[in-house]
Amino acid sequence: MQASNVLNYDYSVAKCFTYATILFGIVGMLIGVIIAYQMAYPELNYFAGEYGTYSRLRPLHTSGVIFGFLLSGIFATWYYVGQRVLKVSIAESKFLMSVGRVHFWLYLVVILMAVVSLFMGISTSKEYAELEWPLDIGVVLLWVLWGISIFGLIGIRREKTLYVSIWYYIATFLGVAMLYLFNNMEVPTYFVSGMGKWYHSVSMYAGTNDAMVQWWYGHNAVAFVFTVPIVAMIYYFLPKESAQPIFSYKLSILSFWGLMFVYLWAGGHHLLYSTVPDWVQTMGSIFSIILILPSWGSAINMLLTMKGEWGQLKENPLIKFMVLASTFYMLSTLEGPIQAIKSVNALAHFTDWIPGHVHDGTLGWVGFMTMAALYHMTPRMFKKELFSKKLMESQFWLQTTGIVMYFSSMWIAGITQGMMWRASDQYGNLEYSFMDTVSVLIPYYTLRATGGLFYLIGFLLFAYNMYKTITSGKAILSEPQNSSPMQA
Amino acid sequence: MFHWLERNPFFFAVGVFLVIAYAGVVTILPDFMESARPVIGTKPYTVLELAGRQIYIKDSCNACHSQLIRPFKSETDRYGMYSLSGEYAYDRPFLWGSKRTGPDLMRVGNYRTTDWHDHHMRNPQSVVSGSIMPAYKHMYTNNADIQTAYAEAYTVKKVFNVPYDKPNMPRLGTFEEANKEVMKEASAIIADMKSDDVKEAFKKGEIKEIVALIAYLNSLK
Amino acid sequence: MNMESIRELQAYGYIFFTIFLVIILYSYIYHLYKSEKDGKRNYEKYSDMALHDNIDDVPVEKREIPLSAEKEK
Incomplete structure (x- = not known):
């Protein structure tokens, strides 16, 4: 502690992660826009030799937005929300302070190394778990550091009961730890054979088993990175920004347990009609439908929190971001279970409808909520008014248009292609060659990429707004209680 | 409580x-045990095929191509017999993919030739008009990594008891023996290719990535 | 032990643990409403943890601060 006797929350780590969120957000989304245009215009593959092809960029896009943008967003909000709802400053413990700093720097090193290795094509091929074993160890280390930070801060808390957001952060920590460890079990080949590349490894599981473990991971990585921590955020930021208590705290903890229990079963829906046992597929399908309940429990709880306060939607763009986020949460948690119904999946699987669904969730729910959280935190961390409300409004509409373009084009593209693949003529022969089913999609690919571009431009506006706020925003004297102060 | x-x-x-x-x-x-049992006739990959498989992973072919044929008439008509669990017994990692931007490759070895791949990988649009697949010219200049492929085969043999060196199964032996086998396989593939640069390089003892990749694609049946 | 009996055990394990969790869930719901009705505890007031979260706000439920944290101050 410095000379000042007044105890304050310490946001230095949260600030670092905020910068990282913006940086990796720009990189990850930019790569996303590039690969989206590559699908419409294949010539774009050759701007950087072998390193600029769709092949190398696609894992970079997914890993970049998940582990770069979103994970740093989760960490940033943790180092902000954690202190506040536990009513303890991280600066009260020198140990936790240093853990936080090491956590950030190790995170940065691991992510930068991940970027380099994915450009080089060093990959295990498993979706969202492409990193090879040396980097996996780095990820595990930084995860342990985060765990120390969570439980350390909880250990010195003033508030006896844990707020529901903390529950969700704990679940994120545990869930990802378990999933990541089991899915990345691999044997480094160099240490067994003494030759070849030292960083190469081979998966511990083979074939169908590997697929089951991977999609148990893949599906739940979505749960524990794209859903659980975002719910943690909205349960703090929406009530705080709107000055409304959560509609029903009891409902929030019930849907917590529901989500925890049900989510993990649903991974099988990625493997319908594959060679995994039938009962696993059926189980995956059924639990996906049940999953609507806890998901909507949280979403409806959020929307009802705004009951009687809808006027705020007009005055405060942040509320608008968060309400739209919960609406998209409802949309994608309904869309997902529909796609998990076996007969729908027979049509939808392997088509563009799937990336379309993913982006409903990520752009609408995850992206909007993360940006709203950072917008809320910045005036309080930097003691500045947000730079421009007008800019936020234009960002909101630009990005919303982008999302609508994205999912509508992918719905049409996916269903079209699925129908064409199975179409047969009067003699029972296939009606279309594979190439026919690709050519017809090109306009939709262009539309999708342009939607993505809109979203990216919106994100750049966000970055600019944040930059201006931090560098030249109007200073505020006392911390705002609820709605975030912003200039017109 | x-x-x-x-x-x-x-x-x-x-x-x-x-x-x-x-x-x-x-x-x-x-179902862990059951799912891991190979179908009769399934063999582990040879070292050259494994090198090709590593290239398939390095360039994320699995981001756009699946290797999983579902039991629907429209799929078996297009790609061949539907997939069986035991066919994947030696696939570490599995490469089912989750998106078919391009067609399924589970049994591509049954209906595409070395020559076809040779032209296609260099310039996809020359073979499939309107294709949106990128060309992979760097596969014609980069050398395949035979050592790492051998390391992988050796590792799965030691750690997971993959049946190399068993009767009717691929030979592995020492690295020198395996390398000789690789050269023999590679020369058979190169004989069917029209790329002069690859042939020239092979005379100097180099195996380009494309050769290994084609060996792998041909093994998918 | 052969495959069949392992499977049987697994099936029993699955059923009983699921039933156990369902009972827990329902008694939790019961507990939430009952403890509120009896006036023992008001879950809804926990929302205030987010609304009044300044470091000098009074905690909803105060906890004794461990010695180590006190020392740092």
């Missing part, structure tokens, strides 16, 4: 962990 749990982070965490771990134990463990 419930309220006690809400204030005790450690036991709370244990509770959460039990609830989330339960699904994995029930859905994944039971």
Whole structure:
């Protein structure tokens, strides 16, 4: 502690992660826009030799937005929300302070190394778990550091009961730890054979088993990175920004347990009609439908929190971001279970409808909520008014248009292609060659990429707004209680 | 009891962990043994094929191509016999993919030739008009990594008892023996190719990535 | 032990643990409403943890601060 006797929350780590969120957000989304245009215009593959092809960029896009943008967003909000709802400053413990700093720097090193290795094509091929074993160890280390930070801060808390957001952060920590460890079990080949590349490894599981473990991971990585921590955020930021208590705290903890229990079963829906046992597929399908309940429990709880306060939607763009986020949460948690119904999946699987669904969730729910959280935190961390409300409004509409373009084009593209693949003529022969089913999609690919571009431009506006706020925003004297102060 | 749990982070965490771990134990463990049993006739990959498989992974072919044929008439008509679990017994990692931007490759070895791949990888549009697949020219200049491929084969043999060197199974032996086998396989593939640069390089003892990749694609049947 | 009996055990394990969790869930719901009705505890007031989260706000339920944290101050 410095000379000042007044105890304050310490946001230095949260600030670092905020910068990282913006940086990796720009990189990850930019790569996303590039690969989206590559699908419409294949010539774009050759701007950087072998390193600029769709092949190398696609894992970079997914890993970049998940582990770069979103994970740093989760960490940033943790180092902000954690202190506040536990009513303890991280600066009260020198140990936790240093853990936080090491956590950030190790995170940065691991992510930068991940970027380099994915450009080089060093990959295990498993979706969202492409990193090879040396980097996996780095990820595990930084995860342990985060765990120390969570439980350390909880250990010195003033508030006896844990707020529901903390529950969700704990679940994120545990869930990802378990999933990541089991899915990345691999044997480094160099240490067994003494030759070849030292960083190469081979998966511990083979074939169908590997697929089951991977999609148990893949599906739940979505749960524990794209859903659980975002719910943690909205349960703090929406009530705080709107000055409304959560509609029903009891409902929030019930849907917590529901989500925890049900989510993990649903991974099988990625493997319908594959060679995994039938009962696993059926189980995956059924639990996906049940999953609507806890998901909507949280979403409806959020929307009802705004009951009687809808006027705020007009005055405060942040509320608008968060309400739209919960609406998209409802949309994608309904869309997902529909796609998990076996007969729908027979049509939808392997088509563009799937990336379309993913982006409903990520752009609408995850992206909007993360940006709203950072917008809320910045005036309080930097003691500045947000730079421009007008800019936020234009960002909101630009990005919303982008999302609508994205999912509508992918719905049409996916269903079209699925129908064409199975179409047969009067003699029972296939009606279309594979190439026919690709050519017809090109306009939709262009539309999708342009939607993505809109979203990216919106994100750049966000970055600019944040930059201006931090560098030249109007200073505020006392911390705002609820709605975030912003200039017109 | 419930309220006690809400204030005790450690036991709370244990509770959460039990609830989330339960699904994995029930859905994944039971069929682990059964799913791993190979179908009669399934053989592990040769070293050259493995080198090709590593290139397939390096350039994320699995981001756009699946290797999983579902049991529908429209799929078996287009790609061949539907997939069986035991056919993947030696696939580490599995490469089913999750998106078919391009067609399924599970049995591509049955209906595409070395020559076709040779032209296609250099310039996809020259073979399939309107294709949106990128060309992979760097596969004609980069050398295949035979050592790492051998390391992988050796590792799975030692650690997972993959049946190399068994009767009617691919030979592995020492690295020198394996390398000789690789050169023999490679020369058979190169004989069917029209790329002069690849042929020239092979005379100097170099095996380009494209050769290994084609060996792998031809093995998919 | 052969495959069949392992499977049987697994099936029993699955059923009983699921029933156990369902009972826990329903008694939790019961507990939430009952403790509120009896006036023992008001879950809804926990929302205030987010609304009044300044470091000098009074905690909803105060906890004794461990010695180590006190020393740092």
